[in-house]
Amino acid sequence: MPGGYIGKLLFVDLSSGKIWDEPLDEQMCKEFIGGYGIGARILFSRVKPKVDALGPENMLGIATGPFTGTPALFGSRFTVVAKSPLTGTWGDSNCGGRFGPYLKYSGYDAVFFSGIASKPVYLLIDNGKAELKDASNVWGKDAIEAEIILNKEYGRESQVACIGSASEKLSLITGVMNDKGRAAGRSGLGAVMGSKRLKAVVARGNFQIPIANKSKLNQARKTYLAQLTGPFYDLFNMFGTAGVTGSSAHSGDSPVKNWGGVGVTDFPNAAQISDMAVMAKREKKYGCWHCPMACGGHMREGSDYRYHSGIHQPEYETLAAFGTMNLVDDVESLILANDMCNRYGFDTISAGATITFAIECFENGILTKADTDGIELRWGDAKAMLAMLDKMGKREGFGDVLADGVKVAAEKIGRGSEQFAMHIQGQELPMHDPKFGPHWATAYQYDATPGRHTQGSEGLAPMGLMDEVLGVKTGAQGGEVQAAASGETPSVEELLPEAFPRTEYTGRAEAHKVGSHYTHVMNCTGMCMFGNVTMEAHSLPDMLNAITGWNYSLRDVVDAGERIANIRHAFNVREGLNPRNFKVPGRILGKPPMTAGPHEGINVDIDTMGKEYLAAMDWDPATTKPSRKKLQQLGLKDVADAIGAS
Amino acid sequence: MISVKLFPTLAARSKSKQRELALPFSQGITPLDILEREGFQADYIKYVAVMVNGRQAEIKTPLGDGDVVDLMVPIAGGVS
Numbered sequence: 001m002p003g004g005y006i007g008k009l010l011f012v013d014l015s016s017g018k019i020w021d022e023p024l025d026e027q028m029c030k031e032f033i034g035g036y037g038i039g040a041r042i043l044f045s046r047v048k049p050k051v052d053a054l055g056p057e058n059m060l061g062i063a064t065g066p067f068t069g070t071p072a073l074f075g076s077r078f079t080v081v082a083k084s085p086l087t088g089t090w091g092d093s094n095c096g097g098r099f100g101p102y103l104k105y106s107g108y109d110a111v112f113f114s115g116i117a118s119k120p121v122y123l124l125i126d127n128g129k130a131e132l133k134d135a136s137n138v139w140g141k142d143a144i145e146a147e148i149i150l151n152k153e154y155g156r157e158s159q160v161a162c163i164g165s166a167s168e169k170l171s172l173i174t175g176v177m178n179d180k181g182r183a184a185g186r187s188g189l190g191a192v193m194g195s196k197r198l199k200a201v202v203a204r205g206n207f208q209i210p211i212a213n214k215s216k217l218n219q220a221r222k223t224y225l226a227q228l229t230g231p232f233y234d235l236f237n238m239f240g241t242a243g244v245t246g247s248s249a250h251s252g253d254s255p256v257k258n259w260g261g262v263g264v265t266d267f268p269n270a271a272q273i274s275d276m277a278v279m280a281k282r283e284k285k286y287g288c289w290h291c292p293m294a295c296g297g298h299m300r301e302g303s304d305y306r307y308h309s310g311i312h313q314p315e316y317e318t319l320a321a322f323g324t325m326n327l328v329d330d331v332e333s334l335i336l337a338n339d340m341c342n343r344y345g346f347d348t349i350s351a352g353a354t355i356t357f358a359i360e361c362f363e364n365g366i367l368t369k370a371d372t373d374g375i376e377l378r379w380g381d382a383k384a385m386l387a388m389l390d391k392m393g394k395r396e397g398f399g400d401v402l403a404d405g406v407k408v409a410a411e412k413i414g415r416g417s418e419q420f421a422m423h424i425q426g427q428e429l430p431m432h433d434p435k436f437g438p439h440w441a442t443a444y445q446y447d448a449t450p451g452r453h454t455q456g457s458e459g460l461a462p463m464g465l466m467d468e469v470l471g472v473k474t475g476a477q478g479g480e481v482q483a484a485a486s487g488e489t490p491s492v493e494e495l496l497p498e499a500f501p502r503t504e505y506t507g508r509a510e511a512h513k514v515g516s517h518y519t520h521v522m523n524c525t526g527m528c529m530f531g532n533v534t535m536e537a538h539s540l541p542d543m544l545n546a547i548t549g550w551n552y553s554l555r556d557v558v559d560a561g562e563r564i565a566n567i568r569h570a571f572n573v574r575e576g577l578n579p580r581n582f583k584v585p586g587r588i589l590g591k592p593p594m595t596a597g598p599h600e601g602i603n604v605d606i607d608t609m610g611k612e613y614l615a616a617m618d619w620d621p622a623t624t625k626p627s628r629k630k631l632q633q634l635g636l637k638d639v640a641d642a643i644g645a646s
Numbered sequence: 647m648i649s650v651k652l653f654p655t656l657a658a659r660s661k662s663k664q665r666e667l668a669l670p671f672s673q674g675i676t677p678l679d680i681l682e683r684e685g686f687q688a689d690y691i692k693y694v695a696v697m698v699n700g701r702q703a704e705i706k707t708p709l710g711d712g713d714v715v716d717l718m719v720p721i722a723g724g725v726s
Contacts, residue, residue: 230689230690230693231655231656231690231693231694231719232693232719232721234655234658234659234719235655235719235721238654238655238658239654239655241721243653243654243655244718244719244720244721247653247716247718247719247720248720250697250700250716251695251697251702251716251718251720252702253720264700274654275654276654316721436702436720437720502702533721597700598697598700598701598702600701
């Protein structure tokens with residue numbers, strides 16, 4: 001086995017109770033890395049097409065990567081995978097906290113669940129031995145309560161990944177939680193776990209993770225720790241993502257008022273839910289397992305709202321989805337909303353945005369108090385927002401209508417509510433507006449998990465990647481190379497990146513490929529994106545090679561990422577899905593263009609970006625089916641056969 | 647007069663340590679000039695996004711008298 005891996009995959013059939021393990025194939029590690037790469041390879045082979053995502057034939061996987069739990073920098077993460085009940089597509093979601101390393105210490109790189117248990121259970125993995133346990137003492141508890149109970153039983157050296165009470169009720173906008181507030185939120189995978197009556201996975205043990213070249217890894221740590229300076233480091237270290245909330249609300253990065261507002265006019269008090277305002281409510285910093293940046297926080301006890309001290313600091317996505325989208329400028333209400341989501345197991349993006357949808361329906365007379373159990377859903381009304389969130393968590397009254405996200409809610413409500421449902425293929429959109437950065441649109445529509453903002457692009461990648469892989473000698477690296485040769489200090493002009501102009505929609509596809517394929521591998525190693533973008537692109541292959549003993553170049557990394565992108569997309573093709581047909585709401589793209597604010601006149605040309613991306617990927621321009629040639633080149637002949645590629 | 651609003655991390659690292667600055671206007675002044683005067687080097691400046699009067703702008707856009715300039719660090723970026 002290469003370093004970085006325990007070398008074993010655990011399988012659990014919840015219907016029969018059978019538990020077994022299989023060796024992790026070294027070739028699979030090299031080709032699919034870990035996380036959702038290995039997850040996609042396993043599920044493509046073992047999950048039939050067109051299964052019910054909440055039925056026994058869907059498989060749920062929890063997978064680490066070669067960085068997870070090792071001395072590599074930022075190696076805390078794990079991925080959850082399954083067919084998504086929210087979108088009907090491939091589903092994956094990414095999480096930090098502490099569980100990932102402990103899964104490996106318990107003796108497994110990943111665990112996969114099929115079937116449905118006859119009564120609620122949890123899986124205990126205790127130093128190589130796995131056992132299903134009766135979950136009646138934790139079923140019905142919120143995710144934080146359940147974790148506390150299980151930690152008490154299994155000790156401080158145990159870690160828990162679990163679902164909240166809303167996942168037990170199959171809310172399609174819930175995820176898998178750990179460390180009392182870290183979430184694998186997207187794709188509705190909490191509902192898959194709930195459908196299997198699987199409350200939690202508890203992991204403890206003292207398996208050692210082998211490292212191929214310890215001195216090389218130590219050297220890489222030294223080199224890249226020294227790069228933890230600069231604006232991104234300052235942002236994450238000083239404030240966490242909460243630091244951008246205010247500026248994003250006004251710059252146009254954040255959607256405002258359900259994607260229809262202008263920040264400076266509709267949400268002038270955005271600073272009240274950002275940076276210093278959040279820090280004023282914070283007691284101390286929090287970091288995921290062994291993180292040198294520690295971008296999180298634990299909050300002090302609420303004064304205007306009832307929540308106790310120690311709960312997690314809300315992220316930017318949460319503050320924007322509950323705050324900027326709903327025009328709520330009361331920061332304590334957002335801290336409470338975040339904690340409620342962490343307990344119910346809600347994906348905060350989807351939960352916040354679903355309430356936004358309901359508010360806009362209410363403000364436009366599509367919903368009345370008779371529909372909403374007497375709650376007046378108004379822009380800026382924090383108390384109404386929290387009351388409705390609580391009902392969603394309990395699936396009570398009108399909360400039951402909203403608990404599966406905007407697409408299902410609009411179908412249930414009818415009355416023209418669909419016009420206010422901002423989603424792509426059922427997943428509510430993140431708090432980054434393609435009108436501010438067009439690269440988001442390509443990712444939102446064409447990543448195998450629609451509506452994701454963590455999958456990389458030409459606008460979301462570490463420094464040095466594009467220059468080296470695309471041979472484009474512009475911007476930072478180009479300037480430094482030229483100046484070094486001449487002996488002069490590079491000027492600012494030479495060091496300013498030649499970013500893709502905002503309204504230039506052509507010529508982005510190759511860079512989108514490189515950015516997203518690199519990011520897939522980065523995600524699948526178990527590395528944190530925030531750490532990765534703070535350092536140079538080489539941080540990834542350098543540490544990967546030191547851990548595994550491989551010799552990956554940046555090009556090799558991108559090629560592995562292309563394989564991961566293709567198998568995830570092929571999963572969707574096999575389901576009969578075509579992202580060209582996914583409807584993208586007009587407001588997202590500026591169709592029609594806004595008439596005021598930073599996006600005045602902007603109309604994002606997703607057609608051109610999409611067309612060029614499909615061509616660059618060698619996917620059919622009409623069906624998006626990958627070519628047989630491409631799949632075989634990637635070693636995916638079985639996938640080509642399964643989808644009838646030509 | 648030019649009003650400048652600095653992103654919290656930029657303010658923390660700047661010479662003046664202020665979130666908001668009121669600067670005298672001079673012909674041809676750019677956001678880049680403002681950042682350099684506040685002590686920022688090129689390797690920091692390359693991450694800064696600029697808004698002028700509520701619209702996205704370039705770092706070397708010449709400013710006008712009465713302009714409001716927002717200097718921020720969006721999470722996305724790092725394209726090179």
